[in-house]
Amino acid sequence: MEINLEVADSPEERVKGLSGRDSLGENEGMVFVFEQPGIYPFWMRQMKFELDFLWVRDCRVVELTEKVPPTAWQSGRAGPTRVSPSQPVDMVIEVNGGFVERHGVELGDKIEKC
Template sequence: MEWTISDRNLLRVNVQVQKYFFYAVAAIVVLACNFPNDSDNSASDQVVGRSVDNVDQVLIDISGALFEVEIAQSPQSRDIGLSGRPYMSDRNGMLFVFDNPGIHHFWMKGMEFPLDFLWIDSNCLVAEITENVSHIENSGTEDMRIYSPSSPIKYVLEINGGVSQTTDIQIGQRIRFLGNIDATFEC
């Protein structure tokens, strides 16, 4: 078979296309390997199905009363809290996690339903309970009432107003985090 100039040019173009196609496939493979995969998290980083640094929900047991709670661990999530939500289920709540025990202050700005505050010490014991904190009296920011524990606490659990009484939660009861999460929250 005799090659003409146009056949040789076509062969060169075909080889170049194959070469660029190979480079494109190789680049895609390299890029795909560099993106994180949800299934790549090691078992030591898992807490109830989520990475320790990004825990956003956990199941809490307080003497048989179970609550699925959101975690407010960053300053931003603690500032927002439950404000702006129209309601919350009686078996839900929000757990505020602080780096160090202290007298931490709360208010009801932007709340649309009453809450119970469970003030929890660094041993994961309910230190105090502030029941049925009203959302109505805190409509403006002037003279807004501030709620604080009388002793240092590490956690605050906000649940619907009256739920601590209906579930018989009492001072001195231990909070248990269900799943492999106790080490994360030092309980």
């Protein structure tokens, strides 16, 4: 499968991400590339649709977080839901919620053009 990815490469683009958008096309997403592997948290601030997160290290999917809802709030915390990987990653891909299931994305899948 091919995903048309928008690169969030400036600090401003990384903070904003997909916030405020109404939707994404089926094979569209946003990629965040980091110079050093780390545990980078993401939030669902001002999101209007579900997201799947593909957590990537060395061009391989190492973790998946699926169907994160747009308006979910963590119990006991003020503010939008935050998600983060359980291990260091050097790339994160955000796609529509349900993408992982519909396209059979699995741990260990290789990301081309990485």
